[in-house]
Amino acid sequence: MINLLIDSQKHSYVNLNWNEFLAYAMHHRVYPLLHSKMKERTESIPEHVRHSIFLDYKQNVFQMLRLSAEMNHINEILVKQKINSLFLKGPVLAEELYGDLSLRTSSDIDLLIPLKDLKIAEKLLIDSGYEKEDYIQTVLNDWRWRHHHVTYFHPTKKIKVELHWRLHPGPGKEQKFEQLWERRRKSQNIGSAIYLLGREDLFLFLTVHGARHGWSRLRWLLDIHYLLEQELDWKILLDIFKTYSNPHIGGQVFILLSQLFHTKITNEMKPFISKKAIKLADEALYYQVNRVHLHTIPLPIEVANYHKMHVVRLRSFKQAALYYLSTLHPFPEDAQTLPLPTSLHFLYFPLRPFLWIWRKSRKLVLS
Numbered sequence: 001m002i003n004l005l006i007d008s009q010k011h012s013y014v015n016l017n018w019n020e021f022l023a024y025a026m027h028h029r030v031y032p033l034l035h036s037k038m039k040e041r042t043e044s045i046p047e048h049v050r051h052s053i054f055l056d057y058k059q060n061v062f063q064m065l066r067l068s069a070e071m072n073h074i075n076e077i078l079v080k081q082k083i084n085s086l087f088l089k090g091p092v093l094a095e096e097l098y099g100d101l102s103l104r105t106s107s108d109i110d111l112l113i114p115l116k117d118l119k120i121a122e123k124l125l126i127d128s129g130y131e132k133e134d135y136i137q138t139v140l141n142d143w144r145w146r147h148h149h150v151t152y153f154h155p156t157k158k159i160k161v162e163l164h165w166r167l168h169p170g171p172g173k174e175q176k177f178e179q180l181w182e183r184r185r186k187s188q189n190i191g192s193a194i195y196l197l198g199r200e201d202l203f204l205f206l207t208v209h210g211a212r213h214g215w216s217r218l219r220w221l222l223d224i225h226y227l228l229e230q231e232l233d234w235k236i237l238l239d240i241f242k243t244y245s246n247p248h249i250g251g252q253v254f255i256l257l258s259q260l261f262h263t264k265i266t267n268e269m270k271p272f273i274s275k276k277a278i279k280l281a282d283e284a285l286y287y288q289v290n291r292v293h294l295h296t297i298p299l300p301i302e303v304a305n306y307h308k309m310h311v312v313r314l315r316s317f318k319q320a321a322l323y324y325l326s327t328l329h330p331f332p333e334d335a336q337t338l339p340l341p342t343s344l345h346f347l348y349f350p351l352r353p354f355l356w357i358w359r360k361s362r363k364l365v366l367s
Contacts, residue, residue, distance in 0.1 A: 002260055004037050005030060005222065018049050027291050028218035029105040031056045036103060061102045067091050068101060068190055070159050071109050075194050077124050078113070084181055085121075085195070086112045088164065088205065092196050095189045097226040105219065108151075108160035114177045115144065115165040125152050125161060133160075137332035140345050145170035146326075167205050168212070171326040172319060173244055175201065200237045203227055204245060211249045211280075211314055213294055214287035214307060215256060224253055225261050234268040241272070246316035251277025256284060276313075283310050328352065333359065 025031045035057035038050050068091040078085050087093075088111060094104035113121050126132065130152035136143045148166035153159070167174055183198030197205060206227065210220035241247050250272035257263035259281070265273070286292070292303055299307070315323065330348035337355045340347060348355070 002218070005033055005218070005261075018046055022049060022052055024291065025053065026056065027293065030218050030222065032060050032103045032105060033098070033222065036100075057102070060105050064091050064094060064101045064104075064106065066157070067106055067109055067159065070154075070157065070161075071190070071194065073128070074109065074111070074125070074161065077128065078121060079193060081117075081120055081124065083113055083117045083121055084177075086177075086180060086184060087187075087194060087196050088112055088167075092187050092190055092194060093223065095187065096196060096202075097223055101190075104223075108162055110149070110162045110164060112164040112167065112177065112180070118150075118163070118165055121163055122150070122152075125163070128154075129156060130154050130161060139330050139332050139335045139348065142329055142331070168208055171322050173322075175240070175244060199227070199230055199232055200240060203232065203237060204240050207249055207253050208245055211252060211284075212311065214292060214310060215253070215284045216287035216292045216294055218260075218288075221253070221256060221260065225257055225263060228257075228263065232268075238271055246319070247272040248274050248277040248280060248316075249314060252280040252284065255281035259285075260288075280310075280313065283313070286310075 025034055031053050035053050038045060038053060071087060071091055075085065075087075087109070090106040090109045091101055094101050094106065098104050122132070131154075133151040133153050134149075136147055136150065138146075145166070146169065148169050149162045149164040152161045152163065154161075180197060180201055181195075183201055184195040185198055187194040187196060196202065203224070206220065206223050210224070213220070215221055237250075238247065241250050251269075251274055254263070254265060254269045254272060255278055258265050286306060290303070292307075294303075294307065298304070312320070328349075330345070330352055334348045334352055334355045335345070337359060338348075338351065
């Protein structure tokens with residue numbers, strides 16, 4: 001399947017398990033691109049396989065057109081209220097990376113806005129028929145940095161929107177919206193005045209997102225594969241990785257691309273590559289081999305434990321230290337364990353260790 005994704009050269013598919021092929025194509029969300037490649041060659045690929053891929057491709061075309069129209073609508077209502085927004089994925093990413101709306105799948109619309117505009121944007125979506133799905137539990141306003149988006153769903157249009165005020169879940173240092181806005185780019189083919197992240201910021205966003213999900217879908221790697229075909233400022237890229245993430249995450253994706261898509265490791269990529277990056281790339285192959293779907297609830301215990309440890313190893317020393325410090329901040333569970341008036345919520349700081357021990361002891365008793 002990977003050979004077919006990246007080139008149109010003839011390969012032998014005599015012993016291929018086509019049912020597995022279709023299952024992998026669906027799991028990795030790469031059937032639109034496979035369809036475009038299959039049109040270039042009809043020999044050696046069974047008719048039922050090409051037909052199945054075509055049906056999925058056609059359904060995705062309609063989905064992307066619907067999302068594109070809705071993206072324009074949402075952008076228009078935000079512009080009227082003078083709310084700046086950056087569209088992160090969806091149709092705008094398909095056009096930017098693949099040059100064709102139909103060649104990438106998307107299930108929702110993701111956009112980033114300044115935190116100060118969140119309440120106004122939420123009202124605009126609700127007035128447009130959306131219903132809020134994520135009712136975040138919070139204590140002492142920890143939602144601002146522990147979470148990164150709220151989800152809304154339109155019951156008539158059957159469209160989901162994720163409204164971001166951060167790019168990733170916290171805790172973690174991120175670029176301010178104003179910095180991202182200064183480096184923004186305007187979409188050339190979808191609507192008017194629709195903006196997306198600058199190429200280096202987009203690279204960082206897609207890389208951290210993919211790494212956090214174990215690169216469990218080839219589509220995320222393909223996004224980086226095609227982004228690398230564009231002109232990047234490698235000095236800026238390395239600087240923002242050092243400041244807001246860590247270079248070994250970039251090294252991980254370069255190694256995976258070289259292993260799976262035969263991407264050439266250039267001199268610009270070498271500063272990102274380290275022993276840790278190589279180890280992380282090897283670990284990520286677990287998700288590929290086992291066709292891991294991280295949104296399966298509940299996750300198999302083995303997968304859940306593996307992913308938990310992998311995410312820990314993705315962090316730099318500073319990120320790990322910040323994460324463990326953040327656990328000292330009260331959690332909503334503390335307020336559920338011992339409800340206190342809002343004016344006394346500051347007491348959860350000294351009480352947190354005792355409340356945590358109480359919850360753990362109760363679990364042991366109940367088990």
